[in-house]
Amino acid sequence: MTVRAFSVIGGEDDLPVYPFTREDRLESHYFMAWERRRWLNSDMRMKGRPECRALYFDLICISFEQSPIGTLPDDMSLLAKFTHTDQGHFEQLCASAFGPLHKWRRCRCEDExxxxxxxxxxxxxxxxxxARKADNRAKTEAANIQKRLQRLRTTVAGFAPDLAKNDAAIRWMDEWLIKEGCEYRNATWIxxxxxxWSNRMFDGRAKR
Known part of the structure; x- marks a missing residue:
């Protein structure tokens, strides 16, 4: 998942284009971060009625299950249904300064x-x-690469100890094995x- 720029399209309403699409998912995230200090000191909590605050929080949670993620339908009947609230009553609550839809804004979805x-x-x-997901993925991939290189280095050391000390050789052989589609690095493949690598070095010297 990549985050696109939160742009503004032209047109009569000049609605912002939401940066996530229906293809974007955070399926492994079964929880959401909640800035409790920000919430405890917010106008919504300080001035909103208890019922409005409860529905406000419900709608935030519901938006994480919507598509695109983090959005809600611009439809009062659906929102009332989502919150198990009578539509007329829900609309009355939303008409207040600190209603269930406090600071929710209209936008357009990019793919539709x-x-x-x-x-x-x-x-x-x-x-x-x-951003955290991408960072964690990058760290995991980097750690996996280091482990794979270390295993290769250990195996090569059993054949040629001096060659195993050559970082460039180990990295080249690792890339070569991947390129060749090697799934199990047995002695033959090593x-x-x-x-x-030896042929590559020989060809390099021959061209000098």
């Missing part, structure tokens, strides 16, 4: 021209979650990789 609702706080939370 559908108009939905988004909340800046929810969008910021999602953006940070995506010997072929070592021969490939």
């Amino acid at each position: 021209e559908e108009v939905r609702l988004y909340h800046p706080m929810v969008l910021r939370t999602l953006t940070e979650a995506v 010997e072929r990789a070592m021969m490939g």
Whole structure:
């Protein structure tokens, strides 16, 4: 999942284009970050009625299960249904200054021209979650590469101890094995990789 720029399209309404699409998912995130200090000192909590605050929180949670993630339908009947509230009563609550839809805004979805609702706080939370996910993935991939290189180095050391000390050789053989589609690095494959490195070095010297 990548985060696109939160752009503004032209047109009569100049609605912002939501940066996430229906293809974007955070399926492994069964929880959401909640800035409790920000919430405890917010106008919504300090001035909103208890019922409005409860529905406000419900809608934030519901938005994480919607598509695109973090949005709500721009439809009062659906929102009332989501919150198990009578539509007329729900609309009355939303008409108050600190209603269930406090600071929710209209936007357009990039992959469709559908108009939905988004909340800046929810969008910021999602953006940070995506960044953390990408960072964790990068760290995991880097750790896996290091482990794979170390295993290869240990195996090569059993054949040629001096060659195992050559970082460039180990990295080249690792890339060669991946390119050749080697799934199980047995002795035959390791010997072929070592021969490939040897031939590469020989060809390099021959061209001088």
